[in-house]
Amino acid sequence: MAITGAAELLAAWEAGLGEPATGRALLLHRTARPDVAAGRLPVLPVGEREADLFALRRALFGERMQVRLECAACGADMEFDLDAGELARSLGGRTGGAFGSSAGGDGMAAGSGDVADGIAASVAAVDSAAESDGFAGGPDGSAPGAGDSSAAGPGSVVRVRQDGWDVEFRLPGVGDLAAAARSGDPRAALLARCLVSAVRDGAAVSGADLPAAVQHRIAEAVEAADPGADLTLNVACPECGQATRAELDIASYLWTELDSWARDVLLDVHLLATAYGWSEPEILALSPTRRRYYLELCADV
Known part of the structure; x- marks a missing residue:
């Protein structure tokens, strides 16, 4: 696994804008696992995919995940934090060497050239799935490799x-x-x-x-x-004490964060391109710190 850079993440985000939730989840998984062929990702164990996405989330946005939930008993809003790294480890995910520490543009390490190819492969896999009304299988409806x-x-x-x-x-x-x-x-x-x-x-x-x-x-x-195939939270309400059960959809959670990040980055690109005439690749090549300082200088003018 390699953490992709800002340009590749923007490409994954753009490719997923027109996709349903399943297609977006596949794109995120491909970003987390460029070492696996796109056609194999849908048949990896569900818990393995969840662990991969938690590890990707930790690498891109940090360990702390803020979760909001409504109490099923009294309707009170509950807010609490989860540790993405701990969840990935508990599910047997890759939290170490393959991802490493986050660095580079936007807190993400520059990935290899294979990442862009992986995104393209994922889009092709999503398109293929859409044409067949789902994920590919054998002529009898069996999965690739069934019986083997x-x-x-x-x-x-x-x-x-x-x-x-x-x-x-x-x-x-x-x-x-x-x-x-x-x-x-x-x-x-x-x-x-x-x-x-x-x-x-x-x-x-x-x-x-x-x-x-x-x-x-x-x-x-x-x-x-x-066990990670069915990740269910059981949270006690601080107001009434009753427990609320809810499934944690890491793919949806991570996509929401990626969408917010991408729109913020594109706004930065717009402002800096307008002020300095730089191209998008030139702006994305800047570290987040340097980009922020240039934006502050623009605001001071």
């Missing part, structure tokens, strides 16, 4: 053995969940997409033949192996 344990990354397959059954199941990715949600039977669709193998007393069987007890064991194993 070699296609899954290390640790992304769980194994369940019960009453003569031996089942291998790939941890679902966001693409799997999106595709399953469009099916008339989401549970069966997800099982078909992520089932790697199922054997009963030495004979291979299909997912449709798995008994309910085995399917329940699979669900438990997936939850234990990928």
Whole structure:
């Protein structure tokens, strides 16, 4: 993973303006993981993606995340802080070497030239998904690599053995969940997409033949192996003491921050270009400190 610079982040932001939430999340994930092919990102375990986005958020905007929530019981506004780095670590994310310390333009380290190519690849992946009404899969609706344990990354397959059954199941990715949600039977669709193998007393069987007890064991194993796939907050209200449960959507949170940052940077570019006649690349090449001082000088004139 490489932290991208201001120009590349602006390109990712611009590419995501016309995309739905799923497309924006994919662009953010590609920014966090340029080492992974864009087509593979939707099938990475959901918890891994969440950890990647928390690590990206920490690298770009710092550890402290301010969260506002309305109490479900009394309606009081609750404000509290979360630690993006701690959340990434708890989900098994990359908070160290790959990202490193933030530096360079706008508090972001200058990324490699591969980042711009990664953004383009992500846009292409989003376009492809839109054309197929979702994330790409096999002719039978299965995910890329379904039924092949070699296609899954290390640790992304769980194994369940019960009453003569031996089942291998790939941890679902966001693409799997999106595709399953469009099916008339989401549970069966997800099982078909992520089932790697199922054997009963030495004979291979299909997912449709798995008994309910085995399917329940699979669900438990997936939850234990990928706890970050369902990140839920349970916050006690300081006014009434009742607890409010809410899901934390890091992709939406991070996109909102990126959108605000991008608009502020473009305003800076406009003001400095008007005052000095500099081009956008020249202005973005300035450090945030130097840019701020030039803006202060413009205000003093």
